Amino acid sequence: MEAVDLIMAGVAGLVLGLCWCLYRCATLLSGWQVAVAHVWRGGYSDLERLDDFFHPDMSIGTLRGFDIRDGEGSRWIEDEVVFETPDGQRIHAMVGRQVQRSWKPTGVFRIWYDRADPQRVTAYGPGYWLFTAMLAFAALAFIFIWGIDWARTGQQPQWLAELTKAEVSQK
Structure with missing residues (x-):
């Protein structure tokens, strides 16, 4: 399998x-x-937060x-929340949601719920998903601008080669 095949699989993803x-x-x-x-009802107890405090950046061996689903410096928690719909229900x-590791999570936050089934809720709104889509689009643009030719030919793009020459000449 060549580098172009791996890049194209990444592009598909x-x-x-x-x-x-x-x-x-x-x-x-x-x-x-x-x-x-x-x-x-919170999903991140005081004992778990204290345990995370004494084991920074290490999940194995903690309570x-x-x-x-844990991120770097964050923990995935599941909370039971209560909210009111516009009709008073x-x-x-x-x-x-993800919260900062070893910090007490906020007790009030914004959620999005399905109007047809209010039990379906998420802590990640359309802004989060739009920003993630923009990051994916930027990665695709980056790959198509110079990554595919570099993988196919094995030679750096012209702008990168000139940048490397300029750095070598400055030393």
Whole structure:
């Protein structure tokens, strides 16, 4: 398998990710509504936060252990929240989100809920998905501008070669 084949597989993955992000953004804007949620039952106990404080940047060996959804310096938690719809209906729902590791998460935050089924909630709104789509598009543009030719020919793009020459001549 050549480098071009690997790049094209990556391009396919980026395109699928871009389509998913745009779909999710459009779905949230069309049928979902924003609400302010209050945490009813938190998913990140004081003992777990203290354990994370004493084990910075290490998940293995902690009370919570390793979770693939944890980010760098963050933890994935699931909270039970309560919020009100515009017609005054009080809804309890579970929502997952990432919080800063070893810090007490906020008790009030914005969620998006499905108007047709208010039990379906998310902490990530259309702005998050649009920003992620823009990052995927930027990665695709970066690959198509110079990555494919570099992988196919094995030679650096002209602008990168000139940049390297300029750095060598300055030394």
